[in-house]
Amino acid sequence: MGDKLLGVAALPDGQRRRGLHQGLEQLLEPQLSEEQIMVIAGIPREEIRHTRAVQDWLAEGRQEGEANVTLRLLTRRCGLLNEATTARIQALPLEQLETLAEALLDFQGPADLAAWLAAHA
Structure with a gap:
C-alpha cells in the first residue's frame, strides 16, 4: 500500500488525484490501528504528529x-x-x-x- 501511494506521484493529475483519494480512503479505514497507518504511510509517529492535519485534528478534539x-x-x-x-x-x-x-x-x-x-x- 505504501508503494502504491508513492507510485501515485508519477501519474498525470487526474489519475494522481484518484490514486491519492483511494490511498487516503484506505489509510483512514476505521479498523486500521495507528501503528498500521504509520507503516503504510511510511512516516514515523513523531513526524506525523507535527503535520498540519494532525495538529488541526488535535485542536478540534480539544475544542470539542x-x-x-x-x-x-x-x-x-x-x-x-x-x-x-x-x-x-x-x-x-x-x-x-x-x-x-x-x-x-x-x-x-x-x-x-x-x-x-x-x-x-
Whole structure:
C-alpha cells in the first residue's frame, strides 16, 4: 500500500488525484490501528504528529472536549439549555470556552449565561 501511494506521484493529475483519494480512503479505514497507518504511510509517529492535519485534528478534539465539559457544567448550573444556546457554545473557539468554563463557576442561573454570551458576542 505504501508503494502504491508513492507510485501515485508519477501519474498525470487526474489519475494522481484518484490514486491519492483511494490511498487516503484506505489509510483512514476505521479498523486500521495507528501503528498500521504509520507503516503504510511510511512516516514515523513523531513526524506525523507535527503535520498540519494532525495538529488541526488535535485542536478540534480539544475544542470539542472543552465544549462538552462546559455544556455539562452549564446544564448543572443553569438547567437544560436550548438548541440555539448549545450550538452557540459549541461554536466558540477554545479560548472563549475556557473563559466561559471559569466564568460559569460564578453563575447563579440562566440570566448570567445570557449576559456572558451577550458580552462575548
